[in-house]
Amino acid sequence: MSTTTAAPSAEHPKTRRLGLVGWLTTTNHKQIGWLYLGTTFVFFLAGGLLAMLIRIQLARPDMTFLSRQTYDQIFTIHGTTMVFLVIAPIGLGFANYFVPLQIGAPDMAFPRMNALSVWLFIGGGLTIYASFLSSHGPASAGWTFYAPLSDGQFSPGAGTDMWIMGILCVSTGSILTAVNLMATVVMMRAPGMTMWRMPLFTWNMLITSLLILVAFPPLAGALALLFIDRHFGGHFYTPAFGGSAVLYQHLFWFFGHPEVYIMALPFFGIVTDVIPVFSHKPIFGYAGFVLASMAIAGLSMAVWAHHMFTTGVVDNPFFSGMSFLIAVPTGIKFFNWIGTMWRGKLTFETPMLWCIGFLLNFLIGGITGVMLASAPIDYNMNNTYFVVAHMHYVLGGGSLFAIFAGVYYWFPKMTGFRLSERIGKWGFWFTFVGFNLTFWPLFVVGLRGMPRRIQTYSPSAGWTDPNTLATIGFFVLLVGVILFAVNLIVSFRTREPAGDNPWGAGTLEWATSSPPPEHNFTWLPPIRSERPVFDWDHRNDAEAVAGGDGGHGGGGT
Amino acid sequence: MKTSIRFFGFAGLFGIAIGIVYWFITYEPFGTVLLILMGVATLIMGYVVWRRTSGKQFPEDAETISYADDAGDEIGHFSAGSLWPLMMAIGVVVGVEGLIYGIWLLVAGLLLFAWATVGLMQESRG
Numbered sequence: 001m002s003t004t005t006a007a008p009s010a011e012h013p014k015t016r017r018l019g020l021v022g023w024l025t026t027t028n029h030k031q032i033g034w035l036y037l038g039t040t041f042v043f044f045l046a047g048g049l050l051a052m053l054i055r056i057q058l059a060r061p062d063m064t065f066l067s068r069q070t071y072d073q074i075f076t077i078h079g080t081t082m083v084f085l086v087i088a089p090i091g092l093g094f095a096n097y098f099v100p101l102q103i104g105a106p107d108m109a110f111p112r113m114n115a116l117s118v119w120l121f122i123g124g125g126l127t128i129y130a131s132f133l134s135s136h137g138p139a140s141a142g143w144t145f146y147a148p149l150s151d152g153q154f155s156p157g158a159g160t161d162m163w164i165m166g167i168l169c170v171s172t173g174s175i176l177t178a179v180n181l182m183a184t185v186v187m188m189r190a191p192g193m194t195m196w197r198m199p200l201f202t203w204n205m206l207i208t209s210l211l212i213l214v215a216f217p218p219l220a221g222a223l224a225l226l227f228i229d230r231h232f233g234g235h236f237y238t239p240a241f242g243g244s245a246v247l248y249q250h251l252f253w254f255f256g257h258p259e260v261y262i263m264a265l266p267f268f269g270i271v272t273d274v275i276p277v278f279s280h281k282p283i284f285g286y287a288g289f290v291l292a293s294m295a296i297a298g299l300s301m302a303v304w305a306h307h308m309f310t311t312g313v314v315d316n317p318f319f320s321g322m323s324f325l326i327a328v329p330t331g332i333k334f335f336n337w338i339g340t341m342w343r344g345k346l347t348f349e350t351p352m353l354w355c356i357g358f359l360l361n362f363l364i365g366g367i368t369g370v371m372l373a374s375a376p377i378d379y380n381m382n383n384t385y386f387v388v389a390h391m392h393y394v395l396g397g398g399s400l401f402a403i404f405a406g407v408y409y410w411f412p413k414m415t416g417f418r419l420s421e422r423i424g425k426w427g428f429w430f431t432f433v434g435f436n437l438t439f440w441p442l443f444v445v446g447l448r449g450m451p452r453r454i455q456t457y458s459p460s461a462g463w464t465d466p467n468t469l470a471t472i473g474f475f476v477l478l479v480g481v482i483l484f485a486v487n488l489i490v491s492f493r494t495r496e497p498a499g500d501n502p503w504g505a506g507t508l509e510w511a512t513s514s515p516p517p518e519h520n521f522t523w524l525p526p527i528r529s530e531r532p533v534f535d536w537d538h539r540n541d542a543e544a545v546a547g548g549d550g551g552h553g554g555g556g557t
Numbered sequence: 558m559k560t561s562i563r564f565f566g567f568a569g570l571f572g573i574a575i576g577i578v579y580w581f582i583t584y585e586p587f588g589t590v591l592l593i594l595m596g597v598a599t600l601i602m603g604y605v606v607w608r609r610t611s612g613k614q615f616p617e618d619a620e621t622i623s624y625a626d627d628a629g630d631e632i633g634h635f636s637a638g639s640l641w642p643l644m645m646a647i648g649v650v651v652g653v654e655g656l657i658y659g660i661w662l663l664v665a666g667l668l669l670f671a672w673a674t675v676g677l678m679q680e681s682r683g
Contacts, residue, residue: 025638111636112677119646127650158657165653172649186561186606191616195560210568213602214595227656250587294564298571301595302579305588315583528621 027111029096030516034414035118036093040086043125047081048481050074052474055438059471061459071455072140073159077128079143080163084170085125087399088259091266092117092177094406095205097414099181101509102199104190104527106519109183117176124169131162139163142453144256145226147237147248152230161230164223171216178212181205190508192527196290199507199530200283203290204269207297208262214301215258222251246313253304261300263395265293267402268333271355274409275337277505278352279344286530289336292329299326309378316375323373330366334359349503350424354405357432361397365390368443383453386446392439404431404484411491412498416514420494423487431480437473441466506531559618562610565603572596639680644673 018031026032053074057066066074096114100107108114131138136157141150145163148154185206189198198206226248228234235241237248276283283289303323305314337359346352368390372378381387411419444466450457457463501510510533512521525536576592579585616622652666 022638024643025640027636027638027642112639112642112681115639115642116645119643120649123646123650127654161657162654165650165657168653169646169650182602189617191622192619193617194620195564195618206564210565210599210602214572214598218591231656247587250591254588254591294568298568298575301572302575302592315585318579318582 025115027107027115028518029100029108029111029114030414030520032108032114032118033093033095033097036089036096036121039118039122039125040090040093043081043085045481046129047078047086048478050078050081052478054078055471055474057455058457058467060468061457061461061464063456066455068455069137069140072142072453073138075453076139076142076163077132080128080139080167082395083143083259083263084167085121085128087263087395087403088174089121089170090403091205091208091263092121092174092181094201094266094270094410095181095208096177098410098509099184099202099205100188101413101512101516101520102202102507103185103188103193104508104521104524105184105188106521108180109188110180113176114180117173117180120169120173120176124166124171124173127162127166127169131159131166134158134162136160144252145223146252147226147229147245150226151237161227164227168220168223171220174212175216178209178216181209182213185209190524190527192532193508196287197527197530197532199269199509200272200286200289201266201269204265204272204293207293208265211258211262211265211297211300215255215262218251219255222248222255225251246308246311249308249311250304253307254301256307257304258297258300260394261296263399265296267358267399267406268293270406270409271358271402272333272336273505273507274351274355274405275340277409277503278347278349278355279341280347281340281344282506282531283336284339284342285332285336288332292332292336295329296326299329303373306373306375306378309375310382320373320375324370327366327370327373334363349408350419350421350428351405351409351503353425353428354401354408357428358398358401358405361393361401361435365393365395365398368393381446383451384446385442385450385452388452389439389442389446392442396439397435401431401435404428409503410509412502413509413514413516415492416498417491417495418498418502419487419491423483423490427480427483427487429480430483431477434473434475434477434480438470438477439473441470441473501533504534504537506534508532511536562603562607565599565606569596569598569600569603572599636680639677641673641677641680645670645677648673 018026023031023035026035053066054071057063057071096108096118099105128138134157136159138159139145139150139155139162141155141160150160185198185202189195195203225234225236229236229238229243235243237243237245239245272283272289299322303319303326306319306323308314309316309319337355348356368386372381372387372390408419408424445463448462448466450461450463457467498514500512500514502514503510507530508524508527509516511523511525525532529535572592573596576589576596579592580589583589648666648668648670650666652663652670655661655663655666
């Protein structure tokens, strides 16, 4: 692909190199973005290590590699890590780095609050992992932490309390970041950057921020009440004393289902920024995409109890109907993506490969989600590995693949040099094949009735072969992740210069240097569409078409 | 700013509307309260944006504007770097551990948080 340079030959100030004190005191959105991304990568490796232990334990029947208690603790912390410490915050990390750049802002609206957010996130994550050192070990009530399983009687010990406090810290950090992002997007856009010209990643982060603001407080409330039950004689969740265990589920899932979209919408945005670049076309249906994101966010607030069909105390037809409805705006997004690629001049650089992997995996995750939205099917599948496989196809095959697309796409902007395409493509194929080898068999064992969260199983259950295949698949997937780490190391050592706009992209972050200077821009192109850099790069073509008047009213200084 | 206000307004009205529909279909109080509060909270955000921006023209909303038209406006004050956010976060994390391990830790965390907050405020005043 040809390399284009958006900016005129302006002298870009050099980016400051930070020492330890610089990192600890930074309030710059890009460094905070790096802190988020680096920390989530470490947590991703930790969560992946726990997943490996789970897969080893389940590889064959009657395994005793892990005790039942240890197994419970490991799947609890694995789920917690991937949901609260990896997928959700990595979206905030990308947003920290790229939302100000995409809208032409010099920083986030509240830089010091931004720093507080990331430190609360890191502190919360460390608190959860420090619980491995506590007397009873870490929490073991599953990442959903249902009461009464998580109360003082069934889950004694400080590890459970540390989980609660860690999640409260992470939640607070997320809420502060959401406020910050919304203020930044609403108040700090560059002149000419109307809302309907914003890149779609930024649009989706605005919508995600609103979801965070309405979803996380109920979680904080649920956990605060749980803590009161555990330590201060409360009975919010104990039916024998007038409480309600279902109240916990309501509060948790009022957070939990929007959380699925908090873990998906940012990455829909990344994919939607990447696909047009490698299709060499503008996005198909910009406004439709934005409205579909809003519809998904709105509907996602009204489907929480489809996780509670089998409690028998929620209105199944209402939640089933609302859940089916979400398939409509999600389907619109698939039309956006496919319509953009349709008759485009497709090229298959690594970010595009990850996007295509995302489309295929997320389609499977989405369709099985529609199946589970049907209450009669859910009654059969509830708490089986079918649900586990569905969830992993959405968050692993969907969000994680989009995350890798984002990393490969934006890495040159963040560092000034490229990741190796060759290693990247090998990494993609190992991850794609490994992922499907790991999680497709889980649909099979789910349909055969294997319950989630069981520590081992009998050889006569008929679950052995799919489980063995899933464990082999995990190690193939692991090779893909190792190749990504190798790619990072090789690229940091070779430092092949990338240029300011190596992909020929059109959104505003590509108008500045790679990496961007302290306050982001020394120059901005006029913003007259959602692709201002593309417009600027092709201004001579536009002027030729318009008979010498390209119609640019703005200055570029 | 019209788009921002509409964004929050529609989201808020959706929350209240779906809360009312939910109540008359299910008569279930937990979800009804959560949905309506979600709508009200979002409407408050829309109201704040409307109050802060009504009657004003913002360059970011102009379809055709040159940067020269906006020259001279102060975008904001950006902190050069601060240790206080880290100190505040340490205060919070240590303080919540105090709820588990003992009151002395809670007091230490609260004191650190209060000290850091005052430090941050003084730094903000410049």
